[in-house]
Amino acid sequence: xxxxxxxxxxxxxxxxxxxxxxxxxxxxxxxxxxxxxxxxxxxxxxxxxxxxxxxxxxxxxxxxxxxxxxxxxxxxxxxxxxxxxxxxxxxxxxxxxxxxxxxxxxxxxxxxxxxxxxxxxxxxxxxxxxxxxxxxxxxxxxxxxxxxxxxxxxxxxxxxxxxxxxxxxxxxxxxxxxxxxxxxxxxxxxxxxxxxxxxxxxxxxxxxxxxxxxxxxxxxxxxxxxxxxxxxxxxxxxxxxxxxxxxxxxxxxxxxxxxxxxxxxxxxxxxxxxxxxxxxxxxxxxxxxxxxxxxxxxxxxxxxxxxxxxxx
Numbered sequence: 001x002x003x004x005x006x007x008x009x010x011x012x013x014x015x016x017x018x019x020x021x022x023x024x025x026x027x028x029x030x031x032x033x034x035x036x037x038x039x040x041x042x043x044x045x046x047x048x049x050x051x052x053x054x055x056x057x058x059x060x061x062x063x064x065x066x067x068x069x070x071x072x073x074x075x076x077x078x079x080x081x082x083x084x085x086x087x088x089x090x091x092x093x094x095x096x097x098x099x100x101x102x103x104x105x106x107x108x109x110x111x112x113x114x115x116x117x118x119x120x121x122x123x124x125x126x127x128x129x130x131x132x133x134x135x136x137x138x139x140x141x142x143x144x145x146x147x148x149x150x151x152x153x154x155x156x157x158x159x160x161x162x163x164x165x166x167x168x169x170x171x172x173x174x175x176x177x178x179x180x181x182x183x184x185x186x187x188x189x190x191x192x193x194x195x196x197x198x199x200x201x202x203x204x205x206x207x208x209x210x211x212x213x214x215x216x217x218x219x220x221x222x223x224x225x226x227x228x229x230x231x232x233x234x235x236x237x238x239x240x241x242x243x244x245x246x247x248x249x250x251x252x253x254x255x256x257x258x259x260x261x262x263x264x265x266x267x268x269x270x271x272x273x274x275x276x277x278x279x280x281x282x283x284x285x286x287x288x289x290x291x292x293x294x295x296x297x298x299x300x301x302x303x304x305x306x307x308x309x310x311x312x
Contacts, residue, residue, distance in 0.1 A: 002128070002170075002171065002172065002173060003124070003127075003128060003169075003170050003171075003172060003173025003174065003175065004123070004124045004127040004128065004135075004167050004168060004169055004170055004173065004174070004175050005167070005168060005170040005173070005174035005175060005309075005310060005312070006165050006166070006167060006174065006175065006309055006310065006311070006312040007067045007068075007069070007134075007165075007166040007167065007168045007312055008063045008064070008066035008067035008068075008165070008166045008312055009063055009066070009163070009164065009165050009166075009275065009278060009279040009282050009283075009312060010059045010060065010061070010062025010063030010064070010065075010066060010163070010164045010165075010279055011059050011062065011161065011162065011163040011164070011275065011276045011279035011280060011283075012055050012058035012059040012062065012161060012162045012163075013044040013159075013160070013161040013162075013266065013276070014044045014045060014046040014047060014050050014055070014160055014161065015044075015047075016044060016045045016046075016047065017042050017043075017044060017045075018042065018043050018044070018045050018159075019031075019041065019042050020034045020035065020040070020041055020042070020156070023152075023155065023156055026149055026150075026155070027149070027150060027151075027152040027155060027156075028152055029152045029156060034156045037241075037243070038156065038157060038241045038242060038243065038263070039241065039242025039243060039245075039261075039263055039264055040156065040157065040242070040263055040264060040267050040268075041264055041265065042264075042265050042266075042267070043144075043158065043159030043160075043265075043266060043267030044159050044160050044161055044266060044267075045144050045159070045160055046142050046144060046145070046160040050142070050160070051142065052079075052081050052083055052084050052085075052091055052140050052141065052142050052162075053079075053084075053091045053094035053095055053098065053140070054098070055140050055142070055160065055161060055162040055272075056079050056081070056091055056095050056138045056140035056162045056164070057094075057095045057098040057099055058162065059138060059140065059161075059162035059163055059164040059275070059276075059279075060077075060095055060099060060136050060138050060162075060164040061099060062164070063136070063164040063165060063166050063279075064099065064136065064166060066166075067166040067168075069134055069166060069168075071099050071100045071101045071102070072100075072101070072102050072103075073133075073134050074096075074099075074101045074104050074134050074135065074136050074166075075103070075104050075105065075132045075133060075134060075135070076104055076105050076106075076123060076126055076127075076131075076132040076134070076135035076136070077092040077093075077095055077096050077101060077104045077105070077106045077107075077135070077136045077138075078092060078107055078108075078109055078119040078122060078123055078135065078136070078137050078138065079091040079092040079095060079107075079108050079109070079119075079138045079139075079140060080108075080109045080110070080111065080115025080116045080118065080119040080137075080138065080139045080140070080271035081108060081109075081110065081115065081139070081140050081141055081270075081271055082110050082111075082112045082115065082141065082192060082270055082271060082300060083141045083142045083143055083145060083146055083192070083270070084108065085145070090106060090107065090108040091108050091140065092106035092107055092108055092138075093106040095136070095138065101136075104136075105132070109122065109271075111271070111297075111300070111301060111303050111305070112190060112192075112270055112271065112299050112300020112301055112303070113190075113238045113240065113268075113270045113271060113273065113297055113298060113299025113300050114180075114238065114271075114297035114298050114299055114300070114301075114303045114304050114305045115139055115270070115271030115297065116137065116138075116139035116163070116271050116272070116273075116274045116275050116295075116297055117178070117180075117274060117295055117296065117297035117305035117306055117307065118178075118180060118297070118303075118305045119137050119138075119139070120137050120165065120167070120175065120178075120295070120307065120309075121175075121178035121180065121305060121307060123135040123137045123167045124167065124173075124175045124178070124307075127167065127168075127169050128173075133168065133169045134166065134167070134168050134169070135166070135167045135168075136164060136165075136166060136167075137164065137165045137166075137167055137275075138162060138163070138164040138165075138275070139162065139163050139164075139269075139270075139271035139272040139273070139274060139275045139276070140161075140162035140163075140271070140272050141160060141161070141162070141269050141270040141271055141272045142160050143158040143159060143160055143199070143267075143268065143269060143270050144158055144159065144160050145160075146192050146196075146197055146198055146199045147198065147199050148198050148199075148200075151200075153203065154199055154200060154201065157240075157241075157267060157268045158199065158267055158268050158269075158270075159266050159267030159268065159269050160269065160272075161266060161269045161272045161276050162272050162275075162276065163272050163273075163274070163275025163276035163277070163278065163279050164275060164279075165275055165278075174309060174310035175307055175309050175310075176221070176224060176225030176226075176227070176307045176308040176309065177224040177225060177307065178221075178305055178306070178307045179217060179220055179221045179224060179304075179305070179306055179307070180303070180304060180305035180306075181217075181303070181304060181305075182301055182302060182303040182304070183209070183302040183303075184301075184302075186205065186209065186302040187301050187302055188202075189201060189202040189205045189206050189209070189302055190202075190206060190299055190300040190301070190302070192300075206240075206299070206302075207241070207243070207244060209302060210240070210244045210248060210298060211244060211247050211248060211251075214248055214296070214298055214304065215248050215251035215252050217304060217306070218237075218248070218252045218294060218296050218306055219252055219253065221294060221296065221306040221307060221308060222252075222294065222308060225292070225307070225308035227292045227308050229252050229253035229254045229255075230253060230254065230255050230256055231256070231292060232252075232254040232256065232257040232292050232293065232294050232308070233256070233257055233258065233287050233288060233291030233292055233293060233311065234257050234258045234259075234260070234278075234281060234286070234287040234291065234292075234293035234294070234311065235249050235252065235254045235257045235258070235259050235260065235293070235294045235296075236260040236274050236277050236278045236281070236293060236294065236295050236296070237249065237259075237260065237274075237294075237296050237297075237298075238273050238274060238296065238297045238298050238299055239260065239261075239262050239263035239266065239267075239268060239269065239273035239274075239276075239277055240263065240268050240273070240298075240299060241263065241268070242261060242263055242264065245259065245260075245261065245263065246259070246261075252294070254294065257293075257294075258281060258286050258287055260277035260278065260280075260281055262276060262277035262280055263277075270299070270300070271297075273297075274295055274296075274297050278293070278295065282311060282312065287311045288311065289311055289312060290310050290311060291310070291311045292308050292309070292310060292311075293308065293309055293310070293311050294306065294307075294308050295307055295308075295309055
């Protein structure tokens with residue numbers, strides 16, 4: 001085999017919806033302030049028993065069922081997350097146990113908001129190397145568990161959920177070359193640290209970096225895949241802020257693409273945001289099967305990773 005492809009997608013979100021009006025009862029804010037600055041109107045909040053691995057397993061089960069594969073066909077499970085509260089066993093091992101996957105390699109990947117696209121590249125490389133044939137790649141976050149609900153600059157941003165992909169070996173590659181990197185000197189711009197660990201960020205610094213630096217990087221992702229931006233059928237950027245998503249998508253030049261705007265209803269779900277938004281686009285049949293889609297994660301650590309994939 002010379003490559004890999006996406007076989008199926010799945011996603012999961014908690015039932016509880018938190019609106020901007022609900023948040024206005026907790027902190028000094030309102031719907032107009034939140035909508036105008038980040039574009040978010042609602043977000044999902046996990047119940048106490050909805051853990052990161054439980055949400056990851058729910059999304060993965062949906063993807064696995066759609067793929068037609070059985071649990072014992074999976075030989076690699078990767079979970080991208082930055083909000084797991086336990087160190088061992090890791091989330092991937094817990095997902096494998098929940099789904100009855102008997103003997104897979106299991107690893108967690110923490111690159112915060114760019115975690116899923118890093119994990120997808122890792123699965124692709126592992127399959128290309130012949131070390132795995134079928135992989136589950138999941139982004140899952142309980143981001144509301146690491147937020148200060150008295151801080152209106154951050155609590156309005158976050159949501160919970162998970163998205164998953166089944167990746168399988170293919171005779172022809174349908175997951176393009178990854179372009180990934182970081183800006184270590186700006187790593188402190190996004191933080192989840194302290195005791196208890198809480199999310200904070202230098203919002204304006206992240207906004208300037210994303211809107212000025214990332215369009216050129218995303219265009220290079222397309223170039224490496226041999227796809228012109230105008231040929232893209234979909235663009236799924238990390239769902240951080242509508243004021244980042246829309247100008248970056250415009251500057252990429254993807255004039256014919258459906259732009260994922262799941263941030264409006266789901267908020268920022270960190271590593272879950274790209275697969276969650278992509279799964280919804282596919283479920284609604286907004287992107288044709290086989291069409292090229294740009295996936296691009298960015299954020300915490302000021303890291304980024306992107307690839308052009310063919311829609312399953």
